[in-house]
Amino acid sequence: MKRRVVLLGPPASGKGTVASQLKSDFGFSHVSSGHWLRREIELGTEIGRQVQVFLDKGELAPDELVLEFMEHRLQAELAEAFLLDGFPRTVAQAKALDEWLVAQGAPIEAVIFYECPESLILDRVTGRRTCARCERIYHVRNRPPQTPGRCDLCGAALIQREDDTEPVLRQRLKVYVQQTEPLVDYYREQGKLKVVDATLPSGQIYAASIEALKQ
Numbered sequence: 097m098k099r100r101v102v103l104l105g106p107p108a109s110g111k112g113t114v115a116s117q118l119k120s121d122f123g124f125s126h127v128s129s130g131h132w133l134r135r136e137i138e139l140g141t142e143i144g145r146q147v148q149v150f151l152d153k154g155e156l157a158p159d160e161l162v163l164e165f166m167e168h169r170l171q172a173e174l175a176e177a178f179l180l181d182g183f184p185r186t187v188a189q190a191k192a193l194d195e196w197l198v199a200q201g202a203p204i205e206a207v208i209f210y211e212c213p214e215s216l217i218l219d220r221v222t223g224r225r226t227c228a229r230c231e232r233i234y235h236v237r238n239r240p241p242q243t244p245g246r247c248d249l250c251g252a253a254l255i256q257r258e259d260d261t262e263p264v265l266r267q268r269l270k271v272y273v274q275q276t277e278p279l280v281d282y283y284r285e286q287g288k289l290k291v292v293d294a295t296l297p298s299g300q301i302y303a304a305s306i307e308a309l310k311q
């Protein structure tokens with residue numbers, strides 16, 4: 097099985113779910129740049145403050161900033177099997193990452209691309225509702241609560257997170273198409289790209305991901 101893997105795809109393509117399943121079933125580390133960076137922001141570190149400025153504008157943080165941070169954090173993972181989720185986000189980041197990983201003797205072995213049409217992403221994300229108290233996630237059509245607008249578990253009000261609103265999502269998708277989608281061709285040319293149909297039910301997406309890592 098491939099050990100150093102990039103998961104690539106638009107928001108809500110299901111790659112985060114696959115990453116947590118692969119983590120528990122096969123022991124991969126799940127290296128989520130978003131998770132790490134959010135933590136830096138919460139802790140109020142210098143890098144967190146720098147990144148926040150860009151996130152507030154719906155933009156990506158600059159390549160140099162992200163690379164420095166990710167290389168520092170990845171150092172500890174190189175001996176293990178890992179999944180990169182949310183990084184690299186631009187071709188410039190991917191090239192710099194490749195150079196650095198090759199120099200460490202640990203190049204990327206496979207890239208799984210979760211292909212998903214924009215209409216489905218819009219439906220999945222804008223229909224999402226989150227419990228304001230326990231953070232359980234619902235969907236107005238696919239996974240509605242028993243009482244409209246109330247959490248089944250704790251009874252608190254369900255809210256739509258700012259990130260899940262259509263204007264914010266459209267901005268994220270625009271940035272994704274312009275800056276991240278070119279990575280599909282970049283990794284295809286390297287012969288590392290495996291494509292998974294992200295419109296499938298989550299069980300099948302997961303099975304296809306495991307197949308892709310065995311090839």
Ligand SMILES: [Zn+2]
Pocket residue numbers: 227228229230231232247248249250251252
């Ligand atoms: Zn709740």
